[in-house]
Amino acid sequence: MKTEQRNTRVPKRDKLKSMEKLLHSVGAILQKDGYKALKAQHIAAHAKLDKKLIYNYFGSLGGLIDAYLKKNDFWKRTELLTEQAPLADLPANKVVEILKGQFTFLEHSPEMQHIILWELSEKNPLLQEILDERERFGEQLFKLSDKYFRGSAVNFRAVNALLVSAIYYIILHSRYNTNTICGIDATSKKGREQLFKSIEQIIYWCYQEAERTRNQ
Amino acid sequence: MKTEQRNTRVPKRDKLKSMEKLLHSVGAILQKDGYKALKAQHIAAHAKLDKKLIYNYFGSLGGLIDAYLKKNDFWKRTELLTEQAPLADLPANKVVEILKGQFTFLEHSPEMQHIILWELSEKNPLLQEILDERERFGEQLFKLSDKYFRGSAVNFRAVNALLVSAIYYIILHSRYNTNTICGIDATSKKGREQLFKSIEQIIYWCYQEAERTRNQ
DNA sequence: GTTACAAGTCACCGTCCGTTGACTTATAAC
DNA sequence: GTTATAAGTCAACGGACGGTGACTTGTAAC
Numbered sequence: 001m002k003t004e005q006r007n008t009r010v011p012k013r014d015k016l017k018s019m020e021k022l023l024h025s026v027g028a029i030l031q032k033d034g035y036k037a038l039k040a041q042h043i044a045a046h047a048k049l050d051k052k053l054i055y056n057y058f059g060s061l062g063g064l065i066d067a068y069l070k071k072n073d074f075w076k077r078t079e080l081l082t083e084q085a086p087l088a089d090l091p092a093n094k095v096v097e098i099l100k101g102q103f104t105f106l107e108h109s110p111e112m113q114h115i116i117l118w119e120l121s122e123k124n125p126l127l128q129e130i131l132d133e134r135e136r137f138g139e140q141l142f143k144l145s146d147k148y149f150r151g152s153a154v155n156f157r158a159v160n161a162l163l164v165s166a167i168y169y170i171i172l173h174s175r176y177n178t179n180t181i182c183g184i185d186a187t188s189k190k191g192r193e194q195l196f197k198s199i200e201q202i203i204y205w206c207y208q209e210a211e212r213t214r215n216q
Numbered sequence: 217m218k219t220e221q222r223n224t225r226v227p228k229r230d231k232l233k234s235m236e237k238l239l240h241s242v243g244a245i246l247q248k249d250g251y252k253a254l255k256a257q258h259i260a261a262h263a264k265l266d267k268k269l270i271y272n273y274f275g276s277l278g279g280l281i282d283a284y285l286k287k288n289d290f291w292k293r294t295e296l297l298t299e300q301a302p303l304a305d306l307p308a309n310k311v312v313e314i315l316k317g318q319f320t321f322l323e324h325s326p327e328m329q330h331i332i333l334w335e336l337s338e339k340n341p342l343l344q345e346i347l348d349e350r351e352r353f354g355e356q357l358f359k360l361s362d363k364y365f366r367g368s369a370v371n372f373r374a375v376n377a378l379l380v381s382a383i384y385y386i387i388l389h390s391r392y393n394t395n396t397i398c399g400i401d402a403t404s405k406k407g408r409e410q411l412f413k414s415i416e417q418i419i420y421w422c423y424q425e426a427e428r429t430r431n432q
Numbered sequence: 433g434t435t436a437c438a439a440g441t442c443a444c445c446g447t448c449c450g451t452t453g454a455c456t457t458a459t460a461a462c
Numbered sequence: 463g464t465t466a467t468a469a470g471t472c473a474a475c476g477g478a479c480g481g482t483g484a485c486t487t488g489t490a491a492c
Contacts, residue, residue, distance in 0.1 A: 013458055013469045040450060050471055055451065120333055120385075123392040131395040138398055158414040161398040162382040169336075169385035170377070176339040179347040182354055182377040198374040205421040229439045229488055256480060266441055271481065 019057050021047040026068040031111040035118045038065055069126050090144035092207040095160075096200045098141070103167045103196070113175060116168055152210035159206055163199055170195070235273050237263040242284040247327040251334045254281055285342050306360035308423040311376075312416045314357070319383045319412070329391060332384055368426035375422055379415055386411070 025046040029037050040061045044051035058064035106112050119127045142157055149156040170186045185191040241262040245253050256277050260267035274280035322328050335343045358373055365372040386402045401407040
């Protein structure tokens with residue numbers, strides 16, 4: 001027994017493990033209570049470590065949080081959920097699928113919600129970097145749709161900017177507010193379906209209008 | 217001179233005036249620095265009064281802020297900007313005008329921006345009340361558009377929920393982030409116009425599609 | 433002017449929180 | 463085992479902030 005424990009034993013003091021525990025706790029707290037709850041004492045308690053270690057290993061509370069954000073590129077994570085193989089084309093139904101996927105993912109990811117709120121709440125170079133990376137990824141997608149919309153009356157990027165923004169706002173709004181938006185209750189199955197259907201409709205309108213105006 | 221001063225003199229100690237100063241300072245600070253800067257000391261300093269008065273007159277810091285929010289119904293203010301006389305009808309161009317008006321107003325009202333961010337950041341019964349009132353107001357507008365969309369394939373409320381939400385998010389995003397959204401820079405004249413044009417297009421699509429599907 | 437009271441001032445308390453210095457203890461090399 | 467060093471503990475500092483008690487001063491009624 002004792003020898004077995006000795007063979008498989010893990011050292012009680014392990015800097016790397018402790019660092020990971022702290023980083024992991026940042027994620028857990030961010031998910032549960034939001035960025036406002038990212039206090040040194042709180043994080044340390046969650047990791048069952050002394051908060052001093054935050055300063056030993058990451059220099060400051062901000063250093064720890066930065067390290068966490070660097071290790072976890074959420075935007076990439078979101079987008080990647082929507083595709084397995086590289087796309088060669090971007091037809092309307094694929095765009096609708098991606099947008100619905102964004103809605104559903106964000107809806108179920110309190111961590112992402114908090115990060116988006118954070119992004120709206122203060123200037124943070126690190127969050128900006130992450131946003132830039134998302135933009136770079138999005139650009140690759142739009143390259144695929146360009147052929148549908150080049151020379152048409154439709155600005156597909158602008159329409160998507162509107163729809164993505166709408167999705168973000170609606171989900172953040174629904175977290176604390178039970179109120180409807182223009183009579184739509186985004187938390188109800190019915191409301192969600194109404195929104196989804198309208199998103200779908202708008203995307204299809206884009207493709208139709210593009211075809212019409214392109215052929216002029 | 218002295219007698220004139222006596223005639224027109226204002227008392228140095230005036231509870232109501234002090235209360236108003238405090239309320240006004242809440243608005244000024246909210247506008248300049250956001251709801252996070254609503255600290256007792258900060259507000260009192262801005263009003264050039266002692267912070268004790270906040271507690272004397274409003275019971276607590278929260279009491280002061282609540283009093284401020286009750287006195288200033290922002291949502292109503294926003295919406296009312298868009299109309300002088302009661303509307304009898306809600307054609308597409310009027311809807312576009314209202315949405316563009318919302319964008320422009322919010323863009324130039326840091327106070328509103330902060331309140332929207334606040335609404336996304338925490339549960340607050342008072343903010344909920346204000347939102348409810350906005351919904352009631354919006355409902356009156358939608359009643360006017362109902363005749364265009366009843367029995368059609370278009371859910372006009374859902375489309376407007378998307379567009380209004382998009383406007384809110386985009387403006388909040390632009391406050392601290394220089395990044396584009398789907399390649400659109402909402403802070404530039406060009407980006408704004410692209411967004412405006414797409415909003416306009418979507419609204420017109422709604423009316424067209426409604427006409428088509430209604431006549432089936 | 434005197435006086436009573438409200439308006440306003442000031443120093444202070446308790447709490448939360450980021451951060452730190454000085455300490456103890458586990459680990460690994462010898 | 464001895465020892466050096468890194469890992470981890472603990473208590474405390476200092477600043478920010480909401481809130482309060484006791485004081486001073488302006489105002490208005492007499």
